[in-house]
Amino acid sequence: MVGSKKDQILYRALAEFSDACDIPELTPACPYYQLQADGSPVCGEECKDILGDDLSHVVASEPLSLGSDLAASVRTSRRPRPRRSREHRIAFDARQIYFVEHTRSVDSWSMTSLIKGLQNEVAWMTLKESEPDDRLAVVEEISAELARRGVDVETLIRQGLYDDIAGSIYWHLRNSLPKREDGLGWVDFIKKVMPDFDGWALETDNDIQSVIDALSCYLPRWLLHSPMKDVMSHRITADPDELLTAIETLPPRDHDAVWLVERFTTTFLEHWSSHSLEREWRYIHTQRAGCCPPGFMRERAIDLHQLALLLAEIGARHVSGHEKRDDSPPIRQLRVDQFLPLAISALEKGDRAEAVSIYRMIRRVSPEDRQVNNNLGFCVLPDDPQEGADLLESAIAGTNSAGPLLAMTYLNLALARLLLHDYEAATKAIELASQMDMEGFFGWMWDLEAVAQGYWVLKHIVGDDLRLYADDLEQMVAASAQS
Template sequence: MIVLVKVACLGNRLVNLQERPVVDEESWAFDARKTRMCEDQKAPRTLWRTSSLVGELQDSLASRLALKPEERDKQIRRFKLALQELTQRGVDAESLVRYGMIPEILGPVLGVLLVHRLLPQSGVDTDLQGSGVDVAGWRALLKIPAATSATSATPSQVQELVLEVSREVFDPLLDWIRHAGLNELVHLIPPEESDFWSVTESVEDETHLRHKYRWLVERFTQTYLANWSLAALHLEYRWQKDIDPSSFPDSIMRDRNVSIEDLNAEIAHRAVLESKSTSESLAPTLFLMNQLENHAVTLLRERQYSESAALFNFAIHQWPNDPRAHNDLGFCLIPENPSKALVHLTDAARMGYEPYAINTYNKMCCHLGMHQPRAALALAEEFWRERPGESALTGVIWKMTEEGWRLEQGVYIRSAIAGLVASIASAHGWEEEEVLWRSREQSAPLGTRKK
């Protein structure tokens, strides 16, 4: 649900991956976050992998408003260093930000304003104001009314507002991104109203630019092809098949090799399920997911299960075939309605949700809540068989205690799967299974964190 990263580097040492030869993904699974966290943070950015530099830009934009002022300043300095180094390597880094990181630029303000319509009592407006963002100014500029009561808007009411925002203000927003200074984009400084609404150029002409730079962002920050946009998959295919040349330097593109077999499989999967439209746009709804997820964790810690579920009911209302939305809704439902949670988690798996380990653990929790221990064990066995070398990521999970479900953060998922089965086996007297899974729990590797 929240992307938080923790990595165990080889031999407890920071490794300069720039010195490692680039190998294909069959022999070394690409993991952008693990690579970046293993970079020497004090080393010149000239020694960093390209994927690490792109991830630095993306994470700086995504986290800049959630930090304390002094930490935010450090993050902005890191952003500028990555920008400079990518420019030196032949990438138009400013265009990479303007056209490839639109969700990260606009996501915080659009997400906060629209989530506030869903849950006006959440205080999410105050959180953004504390980061120095002119919330009132953006609300007035985008014509998003403030919530006036403690009564939440219905998903259909918020959907209508989203559609209205998309129709009326999204072209001006894209035009603002195209012309504003980077400092204004990074700090979300709203433009003058008269300038904002005086859009004279069509933003449709830049669709290819947005897709091209987003492809580069996803290529170097998304480990799983299931999390790429359809446009990025198509651009990768066209480039690999020499249908279209890449406008990016070869030295940049060689920083990651994508398996053509995996690429073909993912494109075919999308075509069969029609899980994502071929006309993927940059509608404001695309920017809501991270904000929904961030706020849902806060609600879940306060045991406000129905409120957190309401966020993802809205998401599924918007994107009925989005695996991430189904997985997140299922996660929120586990404590109170495990059978309904299992339906959404199964749908997410069918739609190709990644990381697979997280979906597996969530479904195991459902079976535990439904008093089906053997079903949970079968899921774990299937995962261990099908994903023997999956990198060990960590994240926010549910853990059953004597007092009920408790939210825990930073737990290694692969180890948690083994530990959960071992606990079930212990409770039921399955001695052989307990010994086996205790051994697997202890041998599970450490790695990246994601939920």
């Protein structure tokens, strides 16, 4: 429907106002204009969202008479200006942002920390079952703040955090079945679904896959239809037949909720779903609204060139018939990032066996996963440097990227080779790591000073400190080779 002339002139005036807003000065007269702590101006391009949500309907095609029965369609609207990209030299890392902000009051957190914090607490609900009430209290506090900022928290949890909750439940079953105890109701539920189930431990890939297959048609219905308190505590009280009756009301995956989670928690675009990539592209290049209120979208800048390349690849696969299009909730087995803080906590307490057990369990499901092999290799190298080296080499072989994370893996490999007295291979690994960009790194490494004294503690490494770490490791290898 074509809007009134008043609406149309408002649309064109706002569009021209938006186009004339140049970086870096922006437009101080704009009501959304803000100054950052360093004094530089910033905005979330709220004008684009107003144009898309409120005014896009007011301009449409109008016929222009050409005489007789002929008419031409004249498009009185304008091609929308793409959103402006911002360069970030340091790679986005939600863990780093959350690590910095999580000790502050929740109402001061960024959108990134709120989404990451909610993901952590919900996904780890069964990992520390001794404190579920404390975790639920944190979830409720974060949820209230997200709701205050205009986020649909229930959809975010039920749809956007589906994979995280599923992984947490699989972890719970992995631990509860061998103990023959389960306070959340899942073992009894599986017994009803699998009459031959006798409480065996999940010790083989076939055992794990059997449970996953058995739950594949029930878990989405439990998550989407159970009371929110049950979902957040990961408790199941419904019978299988009750859940199956929900088959007709099972909605498609809410890809906006998935986009919201991936945009604010997943660093690498290649790990985003194709639906999220598509939404991000349309958000930047058309008048599509973002996955959260516009003022918060600016927290993360997206590499437009990489986004375009990934979408081109997805399009090519679709044309070739290789891209699967499925709107149903996927059943991913386990997420590696979900368990990182638990493993770090175990390592900081000196419990390497617990950290190793976490990643061995995930590796049974995803033996080719680069991140799994890297993390397991890191955890196991103090006690079995040969296995650690093998796992780290598998992680290196499983990636085509070259950056801080790959540099980290090479340095861990060098440490494993040092422990094996293979000084030439250790030196080579350090050289390869040194050739890579290490800017923006955020993670944990083994403290070399402690290693030299015969014990193992973690050291938090940020940014260029990784290059200093490489220099120290190189000196350590050289000294060992001469002794």
